[in-house]
Amino acid sequence: MRRSGWRYGQWALVAGASEGLGAAFAAQLAARGMNLVLVARRSHLLANLKEQLTATYGIEVRCFVIDLADPACGEALAESVAGIDLGIVVYNAAFTPVGPFLDAESEEIEQAVDVNVRGPLLALRALVPPMCKRGTGAVVLMSSLAGLQGTPNISVYAASKAFNLILAEGLWYELRSHGIDVVACCAGAMRTPGYVRSFGRDVPGMLSPDEAARRTLDGLGRGPRLVPGRINQITALLMGRVLPRRAAVRLIGRNTKHLT
Ligand SMILES: NC(=O)c1ccc[n+]([C@@H]2O[C@H](COP(=O)([O-])OP(=O)(O)OC[C@H]3O[C@@H](n4cnc5c(N)ncnc54)[C@H](OP(=O)(O)O)[C@@H]3O)[C@@H](O)[C@H]2O)c1
Numbered sequence: 001m002r003r004s005g006w007r008y009g010q011w012a013l014v015a016g017a018s019e020g021l022g023a024a025f026a027a028q029l030a031a032r033g034m035n036l037v038l039v040a041r042r043s044h045l046l047a048n049l050k051e052q053l054t055a056t057y058g059i060e061v062r063c064f065v066i067d068l069a070d071p072a073c074g075e076a077l078a079e080s081v082a083g084i085d086l087g088i089v090v091y092n093a094a095f096t097p098v099g100p101f102l103d104a105e106s107e108e109i110e111q112a113v114d115v116n117v118r119g120p121l122l123a124l125r126a127l128v129p130p131m132c133k134r135g136t137g138a139v140v141l142m143s144s145l146a147g148l149q150g151t152p153n154i155s156v157y158a159a160s161k162a163f164n165l166i167l168a169e170g171l172w173y174e175l176r177s178h179g180i181d182v183v184a185c186c187a188g189a190m191r192t193p194g195y196v197r198s199f200g201r202d203v204p205g206m207l208s209p210d211e212a213a214r215r216t217l218d219g220l221g222r223g224p225r226l227v228p229g230r231i232n233q234i235t236a237l238l239m240g241r242v243l244p245r246r247a248a249v250r251l252i253g254r255n256t257k258h259l260t
Contacts, residue, residue, distance in 0.1 A: 006032050008138050008220075009087030013037040013080070015068060015123055016093025018045035020192030021142070024209035025090045026053060028217050034088065035060040037080050041067055068093045069114035074122035081127065088220075089127050090140040091120040091164075096157045096198050098259050109156050116160035120167065132178035138220045139175070141168040143184040145232060148240045149248045153259035161186075165225060172224035183223035185216045188232035199259070205231025 012029045016022040018040035026036055030053045038046050038061060046063040054061055064080040066073055095115040097108040120141055131137030146154060147161025168184030175182055189195060189203045190212055207215075207229045215228035227236045239248045 006034065006087075008034075008136060009085055011035045011037065011081070011084045011086050012088035012090065013039065013077070013086055013127065014090045014092060015039045015066075015077070015119070016091070017049065018042045020194050021187070021190060021209045021213060022090070022092040023049055024213040025092060025140075025217070028210065028213040029088065029090075030057040030059050030061075032217065033057070033059065035084075036062070037084070037086070038063045039066050039068070039077065039080065040093070041065060068119040068123070069095075069111055071114075071118070071122070073119060074126035077123055078126040081130075085134060086127060086131060087136065088138045088140070089123065089131075090142075091123050092140075092142050093119060094142060094157070094160070094194075096154060096194065098154055098157075098198050100153060100260055101155050104156070112156045112160055116157070117163050120164060124171070128175070128180065131180055132175065135179035137179065138181040139168070139171065139183070140216060140220070141165075141182070141184050143168070143186045143225070145186055145188045145227070145235055145239070146252075148186065148236060149245065149252060151256060152249070152253040153256045169224040181221045181223060183216070183220060184225045185212070185219075186225055186227045186232075186236060187212050187216075188227070188229055188235065201258075203255075205229055205235065207232070 012034040014022050014026050017026050017038040043065045050061040066076045095111045097104050097112050141164040143165040144161040146158040147165050151158035165184045168182050172182040189206050190209045212228045219226040227233045
């Protein structure tokens with residue numbers, strides 16, 4: 001199923017690629033014929049994914065163990081793409097502190113800020129300028145339906161996802177004159193290993209990670225925000241446009257009550 005000549009060139013980087021949605025992005029990019037730079041902390045998961053994708057799609061895959069919570073991750077990411085023309089950046093990694101804000105350890109809150117907020121900023125500052133120089137490329141930032149309003153018991157995570165959404169919207173406008181398509185993916189719940197660890201239970205309208213990644217990549221160029229899945233789109237409309245703010249937060253609060 002290898003396709004050639006996709007307008008973003010030959011190479012894509014997925015930050016947070018070792019499992020879940022990140023691994024699905026990697027597979028969907030590989031199916032489009034892109035060579036891959038895969039970044040995460042667990043090298044054995046990256047190595048397994050590399051083996052699988054090279055065997056299935058005949059692409060080139062380079063794996064890098066980089067901690068995206070590290071303030072020096074921008075330099076490490078820049079080194080990981082030395083000598084290649086990067087066409088797509090997917091910043092997928094996230095950390096999700098679950099539970100009441102007052103009960104959270106400071107380290108958990110800092111980790112969420114480091115990985116979910118500083119990480120994408122450092123990644124984009126390191127990776128996007130060469131794409132702008134070439135005049136073509138795409139950026140995917142992961143947001144969430146949880147980032148469309150305050151979300152009790154995952155308040156810090158939800159706020160970090162709102163940050164990514166607003167960042168993507170601003171950059172969508174700023175970077176389009178440089179030939180860069182930016183999109184925020186406001187995904188609904190997907191049964192990834194991270195989701196199962198943090199939340200456990202299924203909700204209506206869940207897409208598979210593969211489906212969410214496929215729809216997001218199909219939506220490149222149609223930014224600034226994209227909500228994969230019909231039920232998720234209706235939820236986004238209801239929460240973001242129809243319900244008054246207080247009602248939206250109360251409604252979501254009832255759904256996340258079990259996380260206390
Ligand atoms: N799952 C859902 O229901 C859902 C819904 C809406 C939005 N999202 C968003 O979609 C994205 C992926 O979700 P997911 O459920 O697949 O997440 P996940 O299972 O928690 O996976 C996150 C990925 O990021 C990597 N990562 C985490 N911290 C890292 C760090 N410090 N340095 C490097 N890599 C790191 C992990 O790899 P290592 O641990 O190997 O480093 C893993 O590959 C997230 O941005 C999330 O906010 C998810």
